[in-house]
Amino acid sequence: MAHSLHIKYVLMADIELNDADLVRQIGLGDPEAEGELFRRMAPRIRLYGLRHLRDSHGADDLTQQVLITSLEALRAGRLREPEKLASFVLGTCRMTVLDLRRGAQRKERLLEQFGADLYGSPQSFLPSLDHDRLTRCVQNLKERERAVVVLTFYDEQTAADVGSSLGVSEANVRVIRHRAIHQLRDCLGVTL
Numbered sequence: 001m002a003h004s005l006h007i008k009y010v011l012m013a014d015i016e017l018n019d020a021d022l023v024r025q026i027g028l029g030d031p032e033a034e035g036e037l038f039r040r041m042a043p044r045i046r047l048y049g050l051r052h053l054r055d056s057h058g059a060d061d062l063t064q065q066v067l068i069t070s071l072e073a074l075r076a077g078r079l080r081e082p083e084k085l086a087s088f089v090l091g092t093c094r095m096t097v098l099d100l101r102r103g104a105q106r107k108e109r110l111l112e113q114f115g116a117d118l119y120g121s122p123q124s125f126l127p128s129l130d131h132d133r134l135t136r137c138v139q140n141l142k143e144r145e146r147a148v149v150v151l152t153f154y155d156e157q158t159a160a161d162v163g164s165s166l167g168v169s170e171a172n173v174r175v176i177r178h179r180a181i182h183q184l185r186d187c188l189g190v191t192l
Contacts, residue, residue: 022036022082023082026074026075037071037085041066041086041089044086044090053100058100062100137183138150138184145180146180147162148162148176149184
């Protein structure tokens, strides 16, 4: 029997399974099929997370959470239409992001309601911002650094979008943004 399983894995490695067959193999407990699910879906889930959460760490957490949730559902045979695997995973992404947002909103409401009791006045632990000074500091940045800061924090664009707009790589955008933030901190006299 072990020999026939080995032959099955060798054959599966040469033939890419369609989504329905992949779901069936996962339902049978095939670890190779589970690995294939991760290879196929992880990049899609992470991209969804980056678009909707706008945070690399949040996207990584979303990827892990959605893959685990999806895998548990597939192992239990809860996907009625196996050919709709991608739709199922996308729906799981949507529901997970909604849950994350609801949780964040709930935390905000609780902080508004009970934060003063826990921390005193909200103004007591939040630093004040000198808008005029910040404006001067941003204006003192070089043109490209200023553009990266404005596109990132005002227009809420991703590093890839900013890079595309400015004709630089995504990695270069991150470096420019990091340096610009450091300069702004120095200009504002902020210490960490």
